Amino acid sequence: MSHSDPGTQTETATVGSSSEDLSDLLVSQQVSYRQLLYLRFLRNKLAVAGFWILAILYVVALGAEFFAPYDKITRFGDILAPPRLPRFVDADGRFHLRPFVYAHEKGRDPETLRRTYVADTTERYPLGLFVRGDEYEFLFIKSNVHLFGVEGAEVFLLGTDNQGRDLFSRVIYGARLSTTIGLCGVAISLVLGIIIGMISGYLGGIVDQAIQRGIEVLLSFPSIPLWLALSALLPLDWSPRRIFFFITIILSILNWGSLARIVRGLTLSVKNEEYVLSARMGGGGRWWIIRRHFFPANLSYAIVAATLSVPEMILGETALSFLGLGLRPPAVSWGVLLQASQKVSVLGVAPWLVSPVAFVIVTVLAFNFVGDGLRDAVDPHSRF
Amino acid sequence: MQQFIIRRLLNMLLVLLLSSIISFVVVELPPGDYSTVLRGQLEAERLAPEQIEAQVKPVIERFALDKPVPVRFWRWFTSIVTFDFGYSMVMKQPIGDLLNERLALTMAVSFVTLVFVMVVGIAIGMFSAVKQYSGWDYLFTVIGFIGMATPNFLLALIILFVSVMVFGSTSVGGLFSAEYLFAPWSWAKLVDFLKHIWVVVVIIGTAGTAGTIRVMRAQMLDVLSEPYMDTARMKGLSSAKVYFKHGLRVAINPIVSSIGLSFPGIISGATIVSLVLLLPLVGPLLLDALMSEDMYLASTIIVLLTFALVIGNFLADLTLAWLDPRIRLEN
Numbered sequence: 001m002s003h004s005d006p007g008t009q010t011e012t013a014t015v016g017s018s019s020e021d022l023s024d025l026l027v028s029q030q031v032s033y034r035q036l037l038y039l040r041f042l043r044n045k046l047a048v049a050g051f052w053i054l055a056i057l058y059v060v061a062l063g064a065e066f067f068a069p070y071d072k073i074t075r076f077g078d079i080l081a082p083p084r085l086p087r088f089v090d091a092d093g094r095f096h097l098r099p100f101v102y103a104h105e106k107g108r109d110p111e112t113l114r115r116t117y118v119a120d121t122t123e124r125y126p127l128g129l130f131v132r133g134d135e136y137e138f139l140f141i142k143s144n145v146h147l148f149g150v151e152g153a154e155v156f157l158l159g160t161d162n163q164g165r166d167l168f169s170r171v172i173y174g175a176r177l178s179t180t181i182g183l184c185g186v187a188i189s190l191v192l193g194i195i196i197g198m199i200s201g202y203l204g205g206i207v208d209q210a211i212q213r214g215i216e217v218l219l220s221f222p223s224i225p226l227w228l229a230l231s232a233l234l235p236l237d238w239s240p241r242r243i244f245f246f247i248t249i250i251l252s253i254l255n256w257g258s259l260a261r262i263v264r265g266l267t268l269s270v271k272n273e274e275y276v277l278s279a280r281m282g283g284g285g286r287w288w289i290i291r292r293h294f295f296p297a298n299l300s301y302a303i304v305a306a307t308l309s310v311p312e313m314i315l316g317e318t319a320l321s322f323l324g325l326g327l328r329p330p331a332v333s334w335g336v337l338l339q340a341s342q343k344v345s346v347l348g349v350a351p352w353l354v355s356p357v358a359f360v361i362v363t364v365l366a367f368n369f370v371g372d373g374l375r376d377a378v379d380p381h382s383r384f
Numbered sequence: 385m386q387q388f389i390i391r392r393l394l395n396m397l398l399v400l401l402l403s404s405i406i407s408f409v410v411v412e413l414p415p416g417d418y419s420t421v422l423r424g425q426l427e428a429e430r431l432a433p434e435q436i437e438a439q440v441k442p443v444i445e446r447f448a449l450d451k452p453v454p455v456r457f458w459r460w461f462t463s464i465v466t467f468d469f470g471y472s473m474v475m476k477q478p479i480g481d482l483l484n485e486r487l488a489l490t491m492a493v494s495f496v497t498l499v500f501v502m503v504v505g506i507a508i509g510m511f512s513a514v515k516q517y518s519g520w521d522y523l524f525t526v527i528g529f530i531g532m533a534t535p536n537f538l539l540a541l542i543i544l545f546v547s548v549m550v551f552g553s554t555s556v557g558g559l560f561s562a563e564y565l566f567a568p569w570s571w572a573k574l575v576d577f578l579k580h581i582w583v584v585v586v587i588i589g590t591a592g593t594a595g596t597i598r599v600m601r602a603q604m605l606d607v608l609s610e611p612y613m614d615t616a617r618m619k620g621l622s623s624a625k626v627y628f629k630h631g632l633r634v635a636i637n638p639i640v641s642s643i644g645l646s647f648p649g650i651i652s653g654a655t656i657v658s659l660v661l662l663l664p665l666v667g668p669l670l671l672d673a674l675m676s677e678d679m680y681l682a683s684t685i686i687v688l689l690t691f692a693l694v695i696g697n698f699l700a701d702l703t704l705a706w707l708d709p710r711i712r713l714e715n
Binding site for chain 2: 319322
């Protein structure tokens with residue numbers, strides 16, 4: 001790898017006692033390649049932090065029904081209500097260990113005619129864990145227990161949208177589509193990229209030339225305009241599931257090209273390695289060599305490149321849905337949620353509608369950190 | 385050198401042809417063709433059948449809609465290459481009039497952004513490497529990471545948000561002051577344009593700048609550890625000379641060679657940012673065209689953007705070959 005990551009140098013310079021333990025370990029016992037990758041990955045603190053953020057995110061997204069305080073379609077009468085956060089200090093200035101919320105009175109400002117919500121401070125409603133609320137069915141289990149919630153009043157961590165639905169709950173449900181679309185899309189481009197890249201690198205000659213020109217054409221398209229055009233072709237009456245499927249394909253159409261290039265380059269370099277020559281001299285067949293030498297050599301790099309391209313997919317979906325050409329309501333994704341904040345007039349009245357941006361950015365950052373960590377881990381030139 | 389130019393030129397023509405085939409497929413994908421769409425529109429306007437035929441016929445004639453696919457493609461391709469874009473039925477205006485200024489502005493914004501990304505990215509990257517592990521270095525690394533993770537349209541949204549919440553404005557400037565909006569181009573308008581453009585350039589360019597900073601920093605760190613840097617210093621050269629003549633010239637290569645690759649990202653960025661901030665670039669026009677199923681206008685926009693990109697890449701390649709003898713003399 002020609003440009004080593006700046007992070008590597010920082011890490012190698014600052015590893016303390018843990019690296020000594022590590023080198024002791026390496027000296028004292030044989031460590032398999034997989035263990036080595038694992039140990040190297042652990043060394044990068046940011047990558048580990050990113051990994052945990054993603055792990056939490058995916059668990060929450062998977063169990064959205066349980067983790068979200070309300071259902072994604074539950075409507076409250078409170079339209080565009082500002083966030084109602086749990087408080088510790090009541091109206092009289094007394095501190096309570098258990099967080100609570102107040103109920104709110106609806107009203108209208110006589111001058112601006114805007115909706116107003118005034119807290120009714122006479123009674124406190126304590127925040128509880130494992131609170132019963134909206135019914136849901138998760139993995140064939142019917143339940144109504146939510147991780148947290150309030151009985152008798154509402155807790156809106158991020159306020160409500162223009163139909164009075166809890167934005168925080170919708171962000172959690174939205175995480176499901178937003179995070180899976182990246183993984184599915186990358187899986188498609190990973191398969192395409194590895195197969196086409198290996199064919200291109202291994203066969204060489206005219207096949208290689210043709211594939212390389214094709215990829216060049218793909219990479220010379222501006223992605224957003226082409227994505228917009230392709231997703232505008234999807235009929236309006238399709239089911240959300242079908243649209244999700246095709247949006248994923250559209251997003252990976254442009255993506256596999258760069259992956260195939262990387263795999264091709266690796267295949268070319270492996271092709272001339274002595275151990276491949278020796279395998280061939282030892283009577284290894286073409287298929288055996290591909291399976292045994294090319295595939296493992298490529299896989300780790302391809303996975304790294306794929307991890308680094310997940311954010312691109314997530315952002316692509318967000319952008320498309322934000323513009324109204326991606327996933328459409330009733331499907332909930334971060335892009336769909338951000339659609340509401342498109343208008344400046346709305347933004348002025350309900351600034352909290354922009355909060356899904358934070359979730360997108362954190363997810364993308366986490367993926368970048370994990371990708372960087374993985375890249376350093378598989379880099380044979382990185383040292384302990 | 386001549387051989388290199390000819391090879392790149394042929395390659396460029398091939399890419400142009402292939403990319404227009406793909407764009408053409410996009411136009412052809414929806415059921416029915418342009419004449420069916422037009423006929424439907426005219427029928428909705430309750431025109432007499434003869435009148436409809438009179439309007440549809442020239443369209444069929446013009447795009448050879450009754451001919452086989454290769455003929456249709458060729459007719460479409462030649463009309464675009466000769467800048468004869470025809471008439472948008474949805475917008476009721478010649479496409480040329482709709483596009484010209486927006487396309488030129490898009491190119492201008494993209495080009496300024498490219499320059500911004502390169503200059504700022506290289507300068508900060510170099511500075512970070514020279515002052516490795518200093519407070520500035522950490523600051524720029526953090527900014528770089530966050531900048532890379534914040535896509536330009538979200539950044540546009542955030543800036544929109546801040547300007548609404550903090551400054552109480554109802555829009556983010558746009559590209560011109562109100563008095564120049566419809567004025568013909570003049571020196572004063574150009575100055576006004578440059579005053580407004582920087583917000584847009586920063587928004588579109590942040591992600592690219594962040595990436596450039598990271599690559600440049602890593603490259604420069606590699607170069608700094610080379611023995612010839614010590615030699616240069618031992619010869620008694622000033623720091624500036626050592627860093628710029630011996631460091632920068634070597635470290636900058638991968639960045640210059642990736643200019644062509646970063647251009648699509650910038651044009652994409654300009655498209656989507658112009659949609660969020662409602663700038664008079666091609667973005668809003670493209671979205672309108674797609675929403676009203678004016679596939680012909682949409683594909684014209686995509687093809688022209690791609691052409692601009694491919695030609696930009698070609699120019700970048702030539703610049704690189706001119707800068708770096710290794711590429712010029714390869715093969």
